[in-house]
Amino acid sequence: MGEKEKQKTAIVVGAGVGGVATAARLAxxxxxxxxxxxxxxxxxxxSIIHYDDYRFDQGPSLLLLPGLFREAFADLxxxxxxxxxxxxxxxxNYNLWFSDGESFELSTDVARMKTEVEKWEGKDGFERYLGFLQEAHRHYEISVTHVLRKNFTSLLSMARPSFLRHLFPLHPFESIYSRASKYFWTERLRRVFTFGSMYMGxxxxxxPGTYSLLQYTELAEGIWYPRGGFHKVVEALVKVGERLGVSYRLSTTVSSIELDSSLKRATGVRLSDGESLTADVVIVNADLVYAYNNLLPPSSRATALQKRPASCSxxxxxxxxxxxxxxxxxxxxFLADDYRESFDDIFKKQLIPQQPSFYVNVPSRIDSTAAPEGTDAIVVLVPVGHLLDKQEGKGVDLHSKQDWDMMVTKARQTVFSTIEARTGARNLEQALVKEIRNTPQSWKEVFNLDKGAILGLSHSFFNVLSFRPSTKHPSIDRxxxxxxxxxxxxxxxxxxxxSKITSEQVLQDFGTAKPWESSTGRQAKIVRPIDQIQALPLLSNIHIAMLAILLCLVAAFYGIDGLEGLGEGIWR
Known part of the structure; x- marks a missing residue:
């Protein structure tokens, strides 16, 4: 078999969601x-944590943007x-609990949301809520089309006219909180519609205000949960990949990425036991900062990445x-009373807030298979600062002592007492059978997350689009x-x-066609005349000017009263 006829090979380092999806696509x-x-x-x-017949989602516990999930499987x-x-x-979607005994119920039910919003913002509040949704809808649609489906390989990528004309409508230079404040006039609802930024740490x-798109997808498309746990989605992608020939080697550690003699091309990986595996291309799904600093030769870029702002833990x-x-x-x-201060404690001091906000998920409430009958499985996530190291820069209080044992104890006590005080639940600690926990140290050790930052690098403006690390190494080919x-x-x-962006970049490098563009398996929709979209044409400036002149002539001929009478005659 000639060189051109050989099957191309790929190694994917890491079996996270991005890794298993990329593996299936390349296969x-x-x-x-x-x-x-x-x-x-x-x-x-x-992934999933099991204890007897209890099941817990280790990380994500709600499925958003369902269209992207459907698209991934359709492409396969x-x-x-x-x-x-x-x-x-x-x-x-959620119940939000406040310390004054009040709560707010977020829902896709418009009638329910009208009642909830007007309770705090008055009759005009619902109209402003719809305005917020309209803006968030634009953020969502523009982002999906021009960000999530496009690669940004250089600063010039941001100069694309198709993207540049949408830059300001995305409000990237304003915060989510400042944008929400234009629509919600009470502090309570400003908090209700901005806490979701924690999804990005x-x-x-x-x-950036752009990320109100997360609130939009929850309110317009809903929050979903896969029966059997979020890992069911990963399992499905793994099975699809295996049917296409993907081979999985679990409990296997990569010690380095192998390069050719010029150090300009990846040739495979070396495992911790000394075994060397070769491939035509290597795709890294391990934590990116970890990969640059532990799997590749030392470089100034690796050091610079460690200094970039990270998400919380x-x-x-x-x-x-x-x-x-x-x-x-x-x-x-459960939202803290000192809302801004609680975030400052996390992101500026890298600590647990004096009064932390936190999230509680009860998977057994929606899926009875998560816990034995008559019992509940509960997951609690308390956002805290990431691990500090000597490279931390300005804006971080390096004199703050990160006493994690103390912070874990404080978090546990705060969660129990806050839930009981705000919901009326009683004797929660006495009902506890087993506790398993993750801390910044365990996130770092188990998943190689730099600083234990659970969501990777920050999503501030200078950490997104062309400023975010590229999907391809800048100086190492393949x-x-x-x-x-x-x-x-x-x-x-x-x-x-x-995964789609990276896969298509790999295929482009090899001159290989994208199979999902030619065989999506979707049947073309028949559009009947009655269903054709026929938007009313917008008046041009010339048309507007001509209309204005015409109205002036009519007014001059009939007089003002005559013009009003003409209008009445028309409407009769």
Whole structure:
């Protein structure tokens, strides 16, 4: 078989969501793919923790942007349902609990939202809420089309006219909080519609206004949960990949990425046991900062990446309860009274706030398979600062002592007392059968996350688009990246979108066709005349000027009263 006829080979380092999706895509394009994963399980942070008959989602516990999930499976010639993934709609989306005994219920139900918003913002509040949704809708549609489906390989990529004309409508230079403040006039609702910035590990006072798209997708498309746990999505992608020939090597650690003699081209990987594996291309799904600093030769770029702002970390508790806690819904958020100060404690001091905000998920409320009958499985996520090191720069209080044992104890006590005080639940600690937990140290050790930052690099303006680390190494050929810290960013659906960007970049390098463009398996929709979209044409400036002149002539001829009479005659 000639050189051109040989099957191309690829190695994917890491079996997170981005890694398994990229592996399946390349396999569909004809590559022989091997995935190397240090842990004994796939999914990375998107994995499952088991205790007896209790099941906990280790990381993500709600599915957003469902269209990106459907697209990923359609590109692979299948669907979520065909792979046995059943999505359950969470209704309401969240219950938000305040210290004054009040709560707010976020929902996709417009009538319910009208009642909730008007309760605090008055009759005009609902109209302003619809204005907020309209803006967030634009952020969503523009971002999906011009950011999540496009690569930004250089600063010139941001100068594309198709993107540049949308830059200011995305409000990247304003914060989520400042944008929300234009629509919501009470502090309570400003908090209700901005806490979601924590999905990206950012303060709502720093996160670009663009990311109100997250609130939009929740309110317009809903929050979903895969029956059996979020890892069901990963399992399905793994199975699809295996059918296409992907080979998985779990409990296998990569010690370095192999380069040719010129150090300009990736040729494979070396494992911790000394074994060397060769491939035509290497795709890294490990934490990007870790990869640059531990799998590649030392470089100024690797050092610079360590100095970039990182997202927060978390203290996460996984609680097996011996009874149900009916006061809690599927998704619950408890907001601190000192809202801004709590974020400053996390992002400026890298500590746990004096009064932390936190998120509580009860998967057994939506999916009974998560816990034995009559009991609940509970996951608690308390955002905290990431691990400090000597490279931390300005804006961080290096004199703050990170006493993690103290912070874990404080987080645990605060969560129990706050839930009981705000919801009326009683004796939670006495109902606890088993506690498992993750801290910044365990996030770092188990998943190689730099500083234990659970969402990778920050998403501030100078850490996104062309400023975010590229999906391809700038000086080493045949070395690509996919995952939270590379473009387009963090979060399961965003990493799925990133897998398509990275896969297509690899295929372009090899001159290989994209199989999902020619065989999506979708039947063309028949558009009947009655269903044709026929937008009314907008008046041009010339038409407007002509209309104005015509009205002036009519007014001069009939007089003002005559003009009004003419109008009445027309409407009769």
């Amino acid at each position: 569909k394009a004809g590559f022989r793919v091997t995935v190397i994963e240090k842990n004994a399980f796939t999914g990375g942070r998107c 010639g299948t669907s979520l349902s065909a792979e046995g993934v059943e999505l359950l709609k969470c209704e309401p 950012m303060s709502p006072f720093d996160a 978390s203290i996460s508790f996984y609680w097996a309860m011996n009874r149900k806690i009916p006061e809690l819904t599927t998704h619950n958020v 070395l690509h990246f996919v995952g939270a810290s590379t473009h387009p960013g963090t979060g399961v659906p965003i990493c799925l979108a990133g």
